[in-house]
Amino acid sequence: MGTVFSFDVRGGRPAAVHAALEDAAAGLRRVDEVFSTYRDDSQISRLARGELTVGECDPEVAEVLELAAEAERVSDGWFSTRYRGRLDPTGIVKGWATERAARRLAEAGAVGVSLNGGGDVQLLGTPGAGRPWRVGVSDPLRPGGLAAVVSAAGADELAVATSGTAERGDHIVDPRTGRPAVTDLVAVTVVAPRLTWADCWATAAFAMGSREGLAWLETLPDVEALLITAGDEVRCTGGLASRLG
Template identity: 85%
Template sequence: MGTVFSFDVRGGDPGAVRSALEDAVAGLHRVDEVFSTYRDGSQISRLARGELTVDECDPEVAEVLELGAEAERASEGWFSTSYEGRLDPTGIVKGWSVERAARALATVPGVTGVSLNGGGDVQLLGVPGPQRPWRVGVSDPLRPGGLAAVISAAGLSELAVATSGTAERGAHIVDPRTGRSAVTDLVAVTVVAPSVTWADCWATAAFAMGSRQGLRWLESLPDVEALLITAGDEVRCTGGLASRLG
């Protein structure tokens, strides 16, 4: 998927954990093979060209497209898996694959905590140790090497952190209304939620909306907090974000 994945698994038999990690990595490679829009022979590319039907694809394709349709409805079209008639579920696949792999690792007997980071999209499950919550640093998009915030999972069994913005990959987020790069006052949106599948989608949608509309919309979502940073170095937060800082 053109990015780096890192795993932190606590507890469990080392042999069982190693085997589960191998399965997780193989699964992520398989996701890339199926969903990559850069591979002409991928199922998603063939589906887009009409060479396959959804029923002829792996079951995961239908699952991801259904999730994408749900995200499009919830965001009133600001998140989409198609642009100008071209199928592209990239905006949901990475978060979905991170969450799926993390939850599989968490089922290994004896595992007490899992942190899986896929290109900055993080799924946290369980705890890293006694009296120790998971903590995630949020990069400052305007100050390379600095942190804009630190998110804590204290008191929670699962938490996800996902960021969409221009700092790492430039203007790559698409405005579904135009099919072109989204032009807003934002440089980054970080969303905190239980599921990284949805956190990733909501961060992308809110970025396309811009800071004012994006913040209002994020405030309306249950169990979601967010940090928005504008190009003018203005920081805007949802009302409950302070409870997740640490």
């Protein structure tokens, strides 16, 4: 996946949590082996070339492609697994893999999990009694600054995902043209229970642009968002304030 993962795990039986941590890390490495579009021998590359069928791939491939098809349906095609005419589920894999790894740790007994995958975060439980997880959202126009701080207070699970041009340049594709999306946005941050979807919705909304993207995000249940334009205008969904703190 070409990114860095960081774990913050609280509580639980040390032996069980340590074993789950090793399993989660191994699972992330396996995801990279299966889904990397930079590896000619990965299952997703071989599938794209027609050398494998979905049924011949690991079950996770079918799972991810089904989730991606749902994201494409909900976004009316603004989220896509095609890049320059080639199968490329990169836009969903990182969020899905990060969320899955976080849940493995919670299932092993951890009472609080914060798993950061390349800047996108899945939060489960709490870091301590009476203390919620908090996630800073970088300001794309002011390096080192924060645009907001998201609080997971009152939520057993919460995810924060950002799509934009600050870190990776023009990497988000407009599915209608197959070329980098040209919009008035520099960043979209989505807050939702699951990182799998938060990551997809941030990507789709960025490709739409601020007006259409914000209107669409407002229709999604349990989703809040912060959109920042190149003109330094901040636009938010109606319930975002309840998630800041």
